[in-house]
Amino acid sequence: MMEEDQTNIVVFPFMAQGHIIPFLALALHLESKLRRLPNLTITFLNTPLNIAKLHSSLPPSTALRLVELPFRPSDHGLPPDADNTNALPYPLVARLLHASTSLRGPFRDLLLGLVAGGRKPLCVIADIFFGWTATVCRELGIFHAVFSGASGFGLACYYSLWVNLPHWKKPDAVEFSLPDFQEGSPVHVSQLPLTILEADGTDEWSVFQASNLSAWADSNGILFNTVAEFDGVGLSYFRRKLGVEVWPVGPVLLSEKNRRSTTPSRPDGASPEQCTAWLDTKPPKSVLYVSFGSMNTLTAPHMMELATALESSGRDFLWVVRPPVGHDINAEFDAGAWLPEGFERRTAGRGLLVERWAPQAEILAHGAVAAFLTHCGWNSVLEALSNGVPLLGWPMAAEQFFNASLLEGGGVGACLEVARGRSGEVRAEALREKIETAMGETERGREMRRRAREARDMIQSALRDDAAARGSSVRALDEFIDAAMSAMAESRNGPKISNGDASIPREQISTSV
Numbered sequence: 001m002m003e004e005d006q007t008n009i010v011v012f013p014f015m016a017q018g019h020i021i022p023f024l025a026l027a028l029h030l031e032s033k034l035r036r037l038p039n040l041t042i043t044f045l046n047t048p049l050n051i052a053k054l055h056s057s058l059p060p061s062t063a064l065r066l067v068e069l070p071f072r073p074s075d076h077g078l079p080p081d082a083d084n085t086n087a088l089p090y091p092l093v094a095r096l097l098h099a100s101t102s103l104r105g106p107f108r109d110l111l112l113g114l115v116a117g118g119r120k121p122l123c124v125i126a127d128i129f130f131g132w133t134a135t136v137c138r139e140l141g142i143f144h145a146v147f148s149g150a151s152g153f154g155l156a157c158y159y160s161l162w163v164n165l166p167h168w169k170k171p172d173a174v175e176f177s178l179p180d181f182q183e184g185s186p187v188h189v190s191q192l193p194l195t196i197l198e199a200d201g202t203d204e205w206s207v208f209q210a211s212n213l214s215a216w217a218d219s220n221g222i223l224f225n226t227v228a229e230f231d232g233v234g235l236s237y238f239r240r241k242l243g244v245e246v247w248p249v250g251p252v253l254l255s256e257k258n259r260r261s262t263t264p265s266r267p268d269g270a271s272p273e274q275c276t277a278w279l280d281t282k283p284p285k286s287v288l289y290v291s292f293g294s295m296n297t298l299t300a301p302h303m304m305e306l307a308t309a310l311e312s313s314g315r316d317f318l319w320v321v322r323p324p325v326g327h328d329i330n331a332e333f334d335a336g337a338w339l340p341e342g343f344e345r346r347t348a349g350r351g352l353l354v355e356r357w358a359p360q361a362e363i364l365a366h367g368a369v370a371a372f373l374t375h376c377g378w379n380s381v382l383e384a385l386s387n388g389v390p391l392l393g394w395p396m397a398a399e400q401f402f403n404a405s406l407l408e409g410g411g412v413g414a415c416l417e418v419a420r421g422r423s424g425e426v427r428a429e430a431l432r433e434k435i436e437t438a439m440g441e442t443e444r445g446r447e448m449r450r451r452a453r454e455a456r457d458m459i460q461s462a463l464r465d466d467a468a469a470r471g472s473s474v475r476a477l478d479e480f481i482d483a484a485m486s487a488m489a490e491s492r493n494g495p496k497i498s499n500g501d502a503s504i505p506r507e508q509i510s511t512s513v
Contacts, residue, residue, distance in 0.1 A: 007037050008119050011147075012045040012107070014100065014127040016085040017294050020050060022149035022225055022379060024058075025254045026125065031063040033477065043114075043121070045107070047071040049083035069106040073099070085295065086330070094195075094204040097129060108136050115140070120491075123484040125223060128155070131215030138218045143487040145247075145480065146216055147223045150378050152234025152248065153406040154399035155224075157184040159241075161196050162209045168200055180241060183233045184402065190420050191401035220487070221245030223480060225252050225378065228472045229458040230412050245483060247476040251382040251459060253361070270352075272359040275318065275366075278352050282316050282368040288392075288435060289363055291320040292375040296396040300324040300338055302419070302426045307339045309431035315439055316350045316368075320358045325422055330356065364389050371438045371448075373418070376400040381407065388456035390448040391415040392438050396422060413451035416444065 009030060013023035027042045034040050040063045044054070051068045058064065073082040076099035081087050088096060114121060123143040126133035128150070137144035148155050157178065161167075166176035167189065175186040189197070195205045216222070221244045224235060228248040235246045279287060288310070292298070298306065303324050310317050322329040324338055333355045335344055344353065360380065363369060364387045372384045373392040377400060384391055393404035393415045407415035418434040419426045437444050462473040470478075 008041045008121045010043045010121045010124045012126040014129040025252045047083040131212040134219035143484045144219045150399045152231045154402040156234040156237035157402035158399040224248045225250035227462045247480040249477040270354040272362045279366045279368040285370040287368045288317045290373040293377045296375045297322040297329045305426045305428040308428035313432050313435045318352045376403040385455040388453045390452040393417040394419045
């Protein structure tokens with residue numbers, strides 16, 4: 001039996017930087033939230049290469065414990081360094097998803113070992129792609145939550161599309177309704193991620209998601225890195241669809257210090273100091289920040305059109321550039337090949353090109369930034385809205401298309417979609433006009449800026465935690481911890497699993513810290 005003053009929380013993200021970072025932010029947030037607990041341990045699980053990278057970059061922590069689960073990519077027909085989607089070409093991502101199910105045995109063995117050693121986890125928090133962890137935890141009597149780094153609305157549309165595959169049933173239609181989520185309907189064919197567009201129910205992605213999503217029903221609930229005040233419609237879908245608890249606890253974001261320490265060294269990227277020094281030379285609310293995240297890039301023709309639009313707009317811009325589709329996006333950027341001839345010379349002074357990585361949180365917090373042209377990845381969205389920065393949306397994949405819908409017309413109103421996906425025609429003049437709409441003194445631009453400030457205020461209110469008031473996200477996290485504690489207390493008097501049981505006295509944990 002474990003001592004009564006020990007608490008262990010297990011967190012387990014999928015092997016992708018866009019999943020690992022939100023989980024790391026959540027783990028550090030939980031550490032801060034529960035810092036008064038003696039002998040708190042947060043066990044962070046992943047595969048060997050990802051754990052090795054975290055070991056080399058994480059700030060000192062008394063609670064965070066990094067643990068490897070055995071995984072050999074080459075056993076699954078993957079390159080030997082393919083522990084992370086960053087190292088994979090897109091067609092192999094589905095293979096990594098299927099390969100990740102091989103972690104089920106080691107994961108179960110680890111939990112059994114913790115229980116046998118008197119350290120039964122208070123809870124397991126696992127990735128949206130690790131539905132099987134919910135089934136394992138239910139078998140072992142361990143409280144489980146799915147953690148989504150996506151918005152409730154975006155994930156609801158994404159989930160419903162996979163469950164229903166409406167485009168496959170109506171192959172000639174250009175719009176589809178979501179039979180179990182009318183609030184997200186209609187969906188246009190141009191909003192379908194490539195994986196869903198090509199899905200027919202028998203392909204690799206369909207087979208994986210059929211098993212993965214159905215297992216969510218075994219979970220005790222879903223944690224969302226979002227804010228209830230502007231994302232309630234999507235959250236309600238999961239309460240209705242799965243009949244589980246939903247806890248909107250966001251934004252949970254890495255501090256700038258932790259963000260920098262966990263970002264791989266990029267000698268060609270710009271330091272926070274370099275970007276800040278350049279932004280310091282610009283007037284307030286004058287700069288367009290352009291970045292499409294760590295996993296996305298434009299086609300070469302689209303890149304040319306965007307460059308032409310930026311040049312003709314006359315606006316200052318900071319653009320994080322990556323090689324276009326069809327090239328290694330982590331390779332050196334060849335401006336001479338992929339941008340209009342003379343572009344850098346003609347935009348010198350008012351434009352700053354940064355290769356592959358920039359300190360996004362610091363950039364978005366800078367007073368010179370007026371708007372953010374983004375792929376609408378939810379982490380990026382939260383960083384922007386936390387600073388009251390309006391968005392120009394160019395969604396690329398997954399649920400990003402539906403994040404853009406939520407942001408533009410779903411009650412947030414702080415976004416203007418400028419393009420969609422990697423296919424289709426994109427014209428520089430149309431891009432320039434939308435940049436001017438968002439950044440200029442237009443009625444739409446003023447409204448976007450007002451709504452972005454409102455979203456910022458909602459976020460600040462949701463995170464408020466003082467004697468006068470506790471925000472919705474603070475209360476939701478307390479409710480999650482309380483639910484896990486209640487389940488642990490009940491397990492002391494309930495059936496024991498074969499390898500032993502352990503518990504934490506409820507009275508020893510205060511969730512209002």
